[in-house]
Amino acid sequence: MTFPFSAIVGQEETRLALMVAAVDEGVGGVLLFGDRGTGKSTAVRALGALLPPMRAVTNCRFGCNPRDRATHCEECRARRKKGALRSHLVPVPVVDLPLGATEDRVVGALDLERALAHGKKAFEGGLLARANRGFLYIDEVNLLEDHLVDLLLDVAASGENVVERDGLSVRHPARFVLIGSGNPEEGELRPQLLDRFGLSVEIRTPEDLPTRIEVVRRRDEFEREPTKFARKWRKEDELLRRQIEAARSRLANVRVPETALQRAAQLCLRLGTDGLRGELTLIRAARALTALDAADEVSDSQLRRIAPAALRHRLRRNPLDEAGSSARVARAVAELFDA
Amino acid sequence: MNAEAGARSERWANAAAATAVFATDPLGCAGVSLRALYGPVRERWLALLGALLPATVRIHRIPLHVSDARLLGGLDLAATLSTGRPVAERGIFVSADGGIVVLAMAERMTSAFAARLAAVLDTGEVALERDGFARRYATRFGVIALDEGMTDDERPPAAVLDRLALHVDLNGIESSSLDDGAVLLGTTAYPARIAAARDRLGSVQIKPAIVAALCEAASSLGIASVRAPLLALRVARAAAAIAGRNHVADEDVQLAARLVFASRVTVLPAAQAPAEPDAAEREESSRDPPPSDPASRDSPRNEAESSNVDTLEDTVVAAAQAAIPQHLLAMLQSSARGKVRAQPSGRAGPRQLSPAHGRPAGIRKGSPGGGARLSVIETLRAAAPWQSARRAGAMRLGARAPRPPRIDVRKDDFRIFRLKRRTQTTIIFLVDASGSAAMHRLSEVKGAVELLLADCYVRRDRVALIAFRRKSAELLLPPTRSLVRAKRSLAALAAGGGTPLASALDAARELVHAVRHKSESPILVIMSDGSPNVARDGKGGRERAQADALSAARLVRLEACAVLLLDTAPQPLPLTARLADEMGARYIPLPQVRAAGLSELVRESASNDPHATRRAVHG
Numbered sequence A: 001m002t003f004p005f006s007a008i009v010g011q012e013e014t015r016l017a018l019m020v021a022a023v024d025e026g027v028g029g030v031l032l033f034g035d036r037g038t039g040k041s042t043a044v045r046a047l048g049a050l051l052p053p054m055r056a057v058t059n060c061r062f063g064c065n066p067r068d069r070a071t072h073c074e075e076c077r078a079r080r081k082k083g084a085l086r087s088h089l090v091p092v093p094v095v096d097l098p099l100g101a102t103e104d105r106v107v108g109a110l111d112l113e114r115a116l117a118h119g120k121k122a123f124e125g126g127l128l129a130r131a132n133r134g135f136l137y138i139d140e141v142n143l144l145e146d147h148l149v150d151l152l153l154d155v156a157a158s159g160e161n162v163v164e165r166d167g168l169s170v171r172h173p174a175r176f177v178l179i180g181s182g183n184p185e186e187g188e189l190r191p192q193l194l195d196r197f198g199l200s201v202e203i204r205t206p207e208d209l210p211t212r213i214e215v216v217r218r219r220d221e222f223e224r225e226p227t228k229f230a231r232k233w234r235k236e237d238e239l240l241r242r243q244i245e246a247a248r249s250r251l252a253n254v255r256v257p258e259t260a261l262q263r264a265a266q267l268c269l270r271l272g273t274d275g276l277r278g279e280l281t282l283i284r285a286a287r288a289l290t291a292l293d294a295a296d297e298v299s300d301s302q303l304r305r306i307a308p309a310a311l312r313h314r315l316r317r318n319p320l321d322e323a324g325s326s327a328r329v330a331r332a333v334a335e336l337f338d339a
Numbered sequence B: 001m002n003a004e005a006g007a008r009s010e011r012w013a014n015a016a017a018a019t020a021v022f023a024t025d026p027l028g029c030a031g032v033s034l035r036a037l038y039g040p041v042r043e044r045w046l047a048l049l050g051a052l053l054p055a056t057v058r059i060h061r062i063p064l065h066v067s068d069a070r071l072l073g074g075l076d077l078a079a080t081l082s083t084g085r086p087v088a089e090r091g092i093f094v095s096a097d098g099g100i101v102v103l104a105m106a107e108r109m110t111s112a113f114a115a116r117l118a119a120v121l122d123t124g125e126v127a128l129e130r131d132g133f134a135r136r137y138a139t140r141f142g143v144i145a146l147d148e149g150m151t152d153d154e155r156p157p158a159a160v161l162d163r164l165a166l167h168v169d170l171n172g173i174e175s176s177s178l179d180d181g182a183v184l185l186g187t188t189a190y191p192a193r194i195a196a197a198r199d200r201l202g203s204v205q206i207k208p209a210i211v212a213a214l215c216e217a218a219s220s221l222g223i224a225s226v227r228a229p230l231l232a233l234r235v236a237r238a239a240a241a242i243a244g245r246n247h248v249a250d251e252d253v254q255l256a257a258r259l260v261f262a263s264r265v266t267v268l269p270a271a272q273a274p275a276e277p278d279a280a281e282r283e284e285s286s287r288d289p290p291p292s293d294p295a296s297r298d299s300p301r302n303e304a305e306s307s308n309v310d311t312l313e314d315t316v317v318a319a320a321q322a323a324i325p326q327h328l329l330a331m332l333q334s335s336a337r338g339k340v341r342a343q344p345s346g347r348a349g350p351r352q353l354s355p356a357h358g359r360p361a362g363i364r365k366g367s368p369g370g371g372a373r374l375s376v377i378e379t380l381r382a383a384a385p386w387q388s389a390r391r392a393g394a395m396r397l398g399a400r401a402p403r404p405p406r407i408d409v410r411k412d413d414f415r416i417f418r419l420k421r422r423t424q425t426t427i428i429f430l431v432d433a434s435g436s437a438a439m440h441r442l443s444e445v446k447g448a449v450e451l452l453l454a455d456c457y458v459r460r461d462r463v464a465l466i467a468f469r470r471k472s473a474e475l476l477l478p479p480t481r482s483l484v485r486a487k488r489s490l491a492a493l494a495a496g497g498g499t500p501l502a503s504a505l506d507a508a509r510e511l512v513h514a515v516r517h518k519s520e521s522p523i524l525v526i527m528s529d530g531s532p533n534v535a536r537d538g539k540g541g542r543e544r545a546q547a548d549a550l551s552a553a554r555l556v557r558l559e560a561c562a563v564l565l566l567d568t569a570p571q572p573l574p575l576t577a578r579l580a581d582e583m584g585a586r587y588i589p590l591p592q593v594r595a596a597g598l599s600e601l602v603r604e605s606a607s608n609d610p611h612a613t614r615r616a617v618h619g
Helices: A010-023 A040-050 A074-082 A105-108 A110-118 A127-131 A144-158 A193-194 A209-224 A228-252 A259-273 A275-294 A300-311 A319-338 B002-024 B040-052 B068-072 B079-083 B111-123 B180-184 B189-203 B208-220 B226-244 B249-264 B292-299 B301-308 B312-322 B326-334 B346-354 B376-396 B435-439 B442-460 B485-491 B500-518 B544-558 B576-585 B595-607
Strands: A029-034 A053-058 A087-090 A095-096 A108-110 A124-125 A134-138 A161-166 A168-173 A176-182 A199-202 B031-035 B059-062 B073-075 B087-090 B100-103 B125-132 B133-138 B143-148 B167-169 B358-365 B414-423 B427-430 B464-470 B471-478 B519-527 B562-567 B584-590 B617-618
Touching: A010 A029, A010 A040, A010 A168, A010 A176, A010 A199, A010 A275, A010 A300, A029 A040, A040 A095, A040 A134, A074 B427, A105 A108, A105 A127, A105 A144, A105 A161, A105 B125, A108 A110, A108 A161, A108 A168, A108 B376, A110 B301, A110 B376, A124 A127, A127 A134, A134 A259, A144 A176, A144 A193, A144 A209, A193 A199, A199 A275, A199 A300, A209 A228, A209 B208, A209 B584, A228 A275, A259 A275, A259 A300, A259 A319, A259 B079, A300 A319, A300 B576, B002 B031, B002 B040, B002 B167, B002 B189, B002 B226, B002 B249, B031 B059, B031 B226, B040 B189, B059 B133, B068 B073, B068 B111, B068 B125, B073 B125, B073 B133, B073 B376, B087 B133, B111 B125, B111 B301, B125 B301, B143 B519, B167 B249, B189 B226, B208 B312, B249 B312, B301 B485, B376 B414, B427 B471, B427 B500, B442 B485, B464 B485, B471 B485, B471 B500, B471 B595, B500 B544, B519 B584, B544 B576, B562 B576, B576 B584
Parallel strands: A029 A176, A029 A199, A095 A134, A134 A176, B031 B143, B031 B167, B059 B100, B100 B143, B427 B464, B427 B519, B519 B562, B562 B584
Antiparallel strands: A053 A087, A108 A124, A161 A168, B073 B087, B125 B133, B358 B414, B414 B617, B464 B471
């Protein structure tokens, strides 16, 4: 039983970033970095329960999208030749990559059971296969072992998992939204990995008392009677799910006017972000947010709200000054938009 | 004397109350952090707990260096070989379901272990993704973290402490003051009472006002994590259940504050900041132990206090304050604003890399032995496709051969772990914070260190910080990769006093030694304006101080580690250059260096270090 997404108190930016990632997976992943006990992993797991189901090819172990031929796995290509693909609705995978996972389980390996019992060489998909078209969640991402990080970086960039081991040679689609969470006190994230996240959220412990009281109250209620609590919030969750669905269908028609493009460029220029990634992510995230707002055109309102998450981890900065990067984005936004 | 004895028995009473609460609701409390050295007091506490827990609850001890395979599970080799198909082995976390897990030497727990434990406590399941198995096992258990730390920074990782409701400190309690517990153990009725409390727990109600009071109290005590009030809520429920109530009363809330909040306090509430140095003095020493009746403990403490205590929140704060451990109280009072630095957490960082093993970096063909470890799962994978062929071959050889094994593994199949051992670089900053250095731009030195830190971040080096001023050197930051912490300790560094250069060099040498011991390569960066004026023994006197500094410098040379001495004096003294010479250090007068060039200089020095092998792949 997961804690309902709609029952999360405060944490506006976390919720916003996760919703945006759910509307447009092209925004890139979300990094939740911050204080202990702020419900980072609760929010991610709650999102999983909220996502509308997706259509996948029946019996495809990578959950290929029947309508998107370009991304089909080899097995689906073979199936297609034999006739029309059958498909059904499945929940969007939200896959946990737990610490202590071994490499064979992450990338996939020879299926030992079938090899021993039948002498058959078969590929058993790993977490990357399961996460295709869904979310890959790594809690304590800064404690992940380096060789696993290397693997992830490669796959996250190419959208394809290439396995060459145990005498197997397999490739399969592995497009996923990377979600990471962690506490900066445990160590920093490698810059290369940091860059893979489209949005980053800085989570602080809520300081105002009413919020804290409400957090504790709801958490306590949930722990004592999870079913009842979930029922109580089901309607709200359903509304959010519909909002995501509506935003997805609206997304293609959201216009990005010239003024918004200029604003984004000015903002990135002012902040001195590295490369074009920041600008592209900012625009893309603002579009998704506009769709969530049920609006037709990206405006200052969306840019303002999503700019901190899209840009704060891209500033060319003193990495020690990480408390300052949020403030710098906020200042630049204020200067630019209130002028 | 009497007051002291009273304080001790008060602390034992609190500890015993924690036992009762934990025994009532081990899963809700998540666990106990038990700070005590091995000895009769700790044994007594554990015995007490054993007596209160139902006989069916199993206790699992987890050693410090447990492998992931044992902890989380993996391939069961024996069963796999005998059945001829992969069989999963359950890890300790899984088999501990419904029981108690005891963590030995929790103060040395790695952050990697802490993260695994935290994940299980949070989700109530073990997510096994190892050795070809993808499984989920539901598991819930109570934790007892045995913390044998002696100093303030020897503690279990913050990620674990944050999740365990009860923090019990038994240090300083003498076994002679344990009569209460003995009495308690003698009564057969008490375990029955705990059992009844366990049944009652589910029906204990709590008023919204109490939830609010706990949150308010936590805020005013500077407790940031929202987990603390949540855990306090559960402890209060358990306390009410023990007292035989169906609703949480004020007494229960106060007990919860003592047990959960006291050790987490970071701020003394402004109005009461100069709290009585020995809060426990106010308690009569002959008070009944709380477990015998937690409800009776919280009668108003004395006139003065009850007069200004009116709301529930205030009583909660007062209760927590009265139970603040001595060393924490001293820290709170000594710091001007009554605020304590957050407990260092990532202490385990350096221990994560075991020099004997290195990190797994794939698998290759080869024979085990000579330090190479066999990868069972990969070996089986290599052997698997050949099984039918080998079986057929064995049949052809005739029936005289003994019955072939279920799985025929040959030498060719052996796969071993490739271990990559990256030589971790640890940069030790030895910063002069004496009065003269303050004049000679300490802030500039800080700036230079920050620049270097930024560089360390990119290279994933560790940093450590030793500052010296007045009479001694102090390790402000043990080797860490957390720049947040590095920056924090650097910012907090204030200057003043003499220049105890000799002690500083000795301290640095010790740390260099420790870093080497972990197969990491140290670089020592010293920033000073020279002019030592405090000798090794802490006494003043320029002459002896200089002699001591020179002899300390010679000892540094023996470590044969890369040393960089940045002279921060506006007019460099000849002595400083000589010191650098004695140390075999590279000497750079800071006036000649652009801050930005520093980083390269440090790098260069490192590459001259004969001991620094940058990267090595073993196995």
